Amino acid sequence: MTHWSGARTFIAAATVAFGLLYLGGAIHAAAALAAYGFLLIVVLARAAIAGETRPVRVAGASGEKRATPLGSGPSLTILDRLPDPLIVLDGAGRVLLRNSAAEPLVVKQAVGKHVATVLRNAPLISCIESVLKGGPACSVEYTLPVPIERHFNAFVTPIETESAGPGPRKNFLVLVLLHDLTEAKRVESMRVDFVANASHELKTPLASLSGFIDTLSGHAKDDPEAREKFLGIMSDQAQRMRRLIDDLLSLSRIELREHxxxxxxxxxxxxxxxxxxxxxxxxxxxxxxxxxxxxxxxxxxxxxxxxxxxxxxxxxxxxxxxxxxxxxxxxxxxxxxxxxxxxxxxxxxxxxxxxxxxxxxxxxxxxxxxxxxxxxxxxxxxxxxxxxxxxxxxxxxxxxxxxxxxxxxxxxxxxxxxxxxxxxxxxxxxxxxxxxxxxxxxxxxxxxx
The missing domain is CATH 3.30.565.10 (Histidine kinase-like ATPase, C-terminal domain)
Incomplete structure (x- = not known):
């Protein structure tokens, strides 16, 4: 499908209109050419002032056609192949580009839609709106609870690009880069749980040993029967700590060599x-x-x-x-x-x-x-x-x-x-x-x- 800019659309329509008027005898050939030339100059001048450029088409995984002023060829292919989701917005907050990695996170046919209808997360939208209003780059962490809980860090920054065309003009765009933190969060949760459990497992026998030492240092130090009983329990607790430490060291060695x-x-x-x-x-x-x-x-x-x-x-x-x-x-x-x-x-x-x-x-x-x-x-x-x-x-x-x-x-x-x-x-x-x-x-x- 061919994408037409406004200028090209007007020129094509004017060509057809003046051609029909001339063929129908409604206008002289010289007058038709003069009027057509004047309108052509006006349209081209308007295009130069507005910075209107030819759109670049990029097909996503679903075959969706996307137009963007970011460039063409290898540069857009590189963006599309990035492993992290990436979305580019225009100054009005409409989606100009989303790469393949972002496709599962946004609604279908996202290009051309406002970002609020594409990324429905309040903290992220607030961050984007702040940048759209001229604020500095910002980042925010957010969670997608369904269908499977996933965690992301979003980096939102303003960017400016030069428009192609007869006259220099800068485009104000907003780049939204998402990084999946789900695996990192899972590993961190496992680490915290592991440290908490290991500390608890070691603290219990240590508390028992400390208690029996205090008892043996006090009223039970002259009681042979109590001394033998408590020493037996202390030995069991020490063996328990030894087994736990041995297993922790064994697990650590195995995990280091698992690959x-x-x-x-x-x-x-x-x-x-x-x-x-x-x-x-x-x-x-x-x-x-x-x-x-x-x-x-x-x-x-x-x-x-x-x-x-x-x-x-x-x-x-x-x-x-x-x-x-x-x-x-x-x-x-x-x-x-x-x-x-x-x-x-x-x-x-x-x-x-x-x-x-x-x-x-x-x-x-x-x-x-x-x-x-x-x-x-x-x-x-x-x-x-x-x-x-x-x-x-x-x-x-x-x-x-x-x-x-x-x-x-x-x-x-x-x-x-x-x-x-x-x-x-x-x-x-x-x-x-x-x-x-x-x-x-x-x-x-x-x-x-």
Whole structure:
């Protein structure tokens, strides 16, 4: 579609009118040319004074045609490709240009409409109106509550451009640049929650230790029975702080390396056997039967052995803490195909009381507990499953949780199989583990009968 300026429209109409008058014999040719020339001079002079220029057409993602005096060619293409939403207004507050990133934030066919009908946010509109009235550049943060809450910082500044045409003239425009703060706000909220939770978790045992120290320094210092009781409680609280600090440091290390892919070849069969050996005494003392099963052969995965061991240990430890009533924990390994890639599937299943459905999506959040009092009483830090989630992410795997009240819970982890020629063996111990596992038709260990 051709965009006509006012001058070109008048010239075209005058040409047609004088042509018809001449052809109809209503006017002599010389008179027609003289009148036409005079009007042409008047129109061109008016265009020069008004700074009327030829509009530049830019098509947005929806094919909307937009006219703007900002320039043409590469400059407008660059603006359209900016990742941040950008809107340009004329001196009357009408939209001259919006780039593709701004399209989801404004109404359809926004070009030509007043900004108040396009961006319906009171603080932002107030900032824009202030600049339109000659005020200085300003910025404002605002929130879009629907459909999904998003946070933006808007920078509004006046700009002046030179108009093309016979006479120099400046155009007064207003640039509105939006920056999405949603992710930054989410990260900041997580940081604040993390610091608050970590401080609370550390403050509780510290307060307990301080209280017992005061008691032992006072009337209980000469009471051997009370002294032994209080020292035992103080030891438990110190161990709780040590576990929390260890988990915090572990989580921090894993998050720092989460974007770095591991490069070792690891046999999960060997890792499961090592974890079983370490947790067998604990399971036996708790009266829980710990059983592991795997096929005769499994391909190695690309991973870091210590982190994969921590996944299994945290999941089994979690089951031992909260599902002792089931008296049995099963660890299973198998090979599956997920989409276009092969994975090794690890399952840890308990037969305890189960977890209510509404809690499952939040189980991997830091410090989230279904029952905070019970968790602390059993030595839980609230970080074990968060650590599992980040390790699984680093290994490009998936974690899912299935649970049914009264029947128990199953944690399912899928780790991609290492591709041919990918990674290096984790070490001699892993090769020995592979040989041991392959000699058995089924690796099954019963820790407690």
């Amino acid at each position: 770095v892919l591991p490069d070792q070849l690891v046999s999960l069969q060997g890792v499961v056997e090592d974890v079983m050996d370490a947790l067998t005494p604990i399971a036996r003392d708790s009266g829980v039967e710990l059983v592991a099963s795997a096929p005769a052969t499994l391909p190695p995965v690309r991973g870091e052995r210590d982190e994969l061991a921590q996944i299994i240990q945290n999941l089994v430890d979690n089951a031992l803490r909260y599902a002792q009533s089931g008296k049995r924990i099963e660890i299973g390994l198998s090979r599956e195909t997920k989409g276009s890639r092969d994975v090794v599937r690890l399952t840890v299943r308990d037969f305890g009381p189960g977890i209510a459905r509404e809690h499952i999506p939040r189980l991997t959040e830091r410090f989230y507990r279904v029952d905070a009092a019970t968790s602390r009483a059993r030595g839980g830090t609230g970080l074990g499953l968060a650590i599992v989630k980040h390790i699984v992410n680093r290994h490009q795997g998936t974690l899912s949780i299935e649970s049914e009240i009264g029947k128990g819970t199953t944690f399912l982890v899928q780790i991609p199989v290492a591709e041919s020629g990918q990674g290096a063996p984790a070490g001699p111990s892993e090769e020995a583990d592979d040989a041991t596992a392959q000699n058995d038709a089924s690796a099954s260990v019963q820790a407690a009968q």
